[in-house]
Amino acid sequence: MNHQELSEQEIIRRESLHKLRELGIDPYPAAEYKINATSREIKEKYIEEKNNFQEVCIAGRIMSRRIMGKASFVELQDHEGRIQIYVNRDEICPDDDKTMYNEVFKKLLDRGDIIGVEGFVFKTQMGEITVHVKSLTVLNKSLRPLPVVKEKDGKTYDAFTDPEQRYRQRYVDLIVNPQVKDVFVKRTKIIDTMRQMFNEYGYLEVETPILQSIPGGAAARPFVTHHNALNIPLYLRIANELYLKRLIVGGFEGVYEFAKDFRNEGMDRTHNPEFTVMEIYVAYKDYKWMMDFTEQICERVALALHRTTKVQLGEHVIDYKIPYPRVTMNDAIKEHTGYDISGKTEEQLREICDKLGIETDPSMGKGKLIDEIFGEKCEPHYIQPTFITDYPVEMSPLTKRHRDNPELTERFELMVNGKELANAYSELNDPIDQRERFEDQLKLSEKGDDEAMFIDQDFLRALEYGMPPTSGMGMGIDRLTMFMTNSPSIQDVLFFPQMKPEKKKVELTEDEKAVLELLKTASPVDLNHLKAQTGLSNKKWDKAIKGLTKNKLAKVEKTEEGLFVETL
Secondary structure, three states: OOHHHOOHHHHHHHHHHHHHHHOOOOOOOOOOOOOOOOHHHHHHHOOOOOOOOOOEEEEEEEEEEEEEOOEEEEEEEEOOEEEEEEEEHHHHOOOOOOHHHHHHHHHHOOOOOEEEEEEEEEEOOOOOEEEEEEEEEEEEOOOOOOOOOEEEOOEEEOOOOOHHHHHHOHHHHHHHOHHHHHHHHHHHHHHHHHHHHHHHOOOEEOOOOOEEOOOOOOOOOOOEEEEOOOOEEEEEOOOOHHHHHHHHHOOOOEEEEEEEEEOOOOOEOOEOOEEEEEEEEEEOOOHHHHHHHHHHHHHHHHHHHHOOOEEEEOOEEEEOOOOOOEEEHHHHHHHHHOOOOOOOOHHHHHHHHHHHOOOOOOOOOHHHHHHHHHHHHOHHHOOOOEEEEOOEHHHOOOEOEOOOOOOEEOEEEEEEOOEEEEEEEEEOOOHHHHHHHHHHHHHHHHOOOOOOOOOOHHHHHHHHHOOOOEEEEEEEHHHHHHHHHOOOOHHHHOOOOOOOOOOOOOOOOHHHHHHHHHHHHOOOEEHHHHHHHHOOOHHHHHHHHHHHHHOOOEEEEEEOOEEEEEEO
16 A cells, blocks of 8 residues: 555554654564453442552553643553553653653554553542553554544534444444444343253254255245355355254254354345344244243343343333233234235235235235235234234245144244244144145246245155154344344444445546536536537547546446436
8 A cells, every 4th residue: 555545644653653663662562461450340449448459451442642741641442441541751761761751652652552551540639540550562553543533511523423334344333432342242142141041941052054055944045156076056044944953853852053044135224144043943842832932032131131121122112021912913914904814815815915005926926925915014013022923824834734724824923113033833844744835835936936945855854754843933133132232223233244345435537527527417418518518628538538437437328319428
């Protein structure tokens, strides 16, 4: 990277880096720096009368400085918070050589640099707990300036709040927005709480393949890759269900997995193509038992995070205290649309969709049509935790038929804040029925449904060896984290969400800028007319328009009326 591509601040920092090395200071030392305290520990446990913390060693990032001649105050941030440190010239430079303070600390260190300090803790006249520095070590010289977030009278100014910047540069987001870290700490606590509960029941945590020859277990469009050594196509898993059920066939009582799944579908505030899901399968249970179990999970997680079952989510307060209402899908649709869908044919369902103003296409079978009706007309009404139960058989290819009505299945979804949080079944363990359901999915695929399930012959073979009555449940960890941390977007609960490729900044010539400004006022525009407006010579015009098209900022198209230029 040459100096022409750097900002003034970046150039100054690189010059400071060079000067540090000239002074014999390694700005990136390799040796361990042993800390014996943290900012939070000191603030919580320091007692002035006891005079404790008299030999502390802490490390962190410089977040602000107040230099006052031979003494200065620094706000230091470590992984647990911020603490003030006091740096005195004669303390860190007890001999005649004052270079460490006058040159290194005052001139060559910047906001964002990482240092280690040794000293003792005291309280200032203003009552602030502070570390009095006896020695200072440079641990990392940062080459880019941090965004400056200002606080005054409890208000934040110039915050690093642009969502795209925050998601692309999560490392900066975590440094300057301390509250962001709390979301991810809670995310880990959610998983730990669930894992502890499952282990108490005696269930086994397992791992199943991510690369699969058949993407089964859900109706979704997969990512496709290629295995060079085997010369076969493989898919990133869309679900881990079928492998976990193979393990139940193999004799495990209960198995669960926190899995990364991948679906090559849309991206929005609640969906990311790569996501985390927890799936659990327990032998000799049914979906009624699993509803009770799922309630316990949600209540336990809420209590672990908030010490109450009531959790703020947007404008609503969600109460996770058990038990939750249980409503059949047919009753939900009847209540919110006035239509009874039981026993309806595909054609009749299409007519209902038309009357309700729901868009459909020919590839949709009965299951997809019912799903559209429920999704558009019913889901938003279920704010408090509610189990929607007994789905039509066409919607649930892997689910056991209902014990009282063979047109339905023993399935539930847990709805919270108008969104699905968990999905569970009494698992289908009849291999003949399962084969027929897979074949029905194949027919949907032939109609053009690119989310229909594949037929997994090996899974059918496993079922033929016999799977005990089993209930399984999947819960989205990303969505659960959103709900439990009052986060409006899935990107807020993923460290590094999937983003569009970052556009490189394009440096334009003055002539290119002039042409682009004219295009912004009228586009498309006749090429000759635009050229005349610019007043550029033929050579300059050719160079400018070629530069804009090369950088994909404009394009030239030939039409019957002539050549036209438009912005991209």
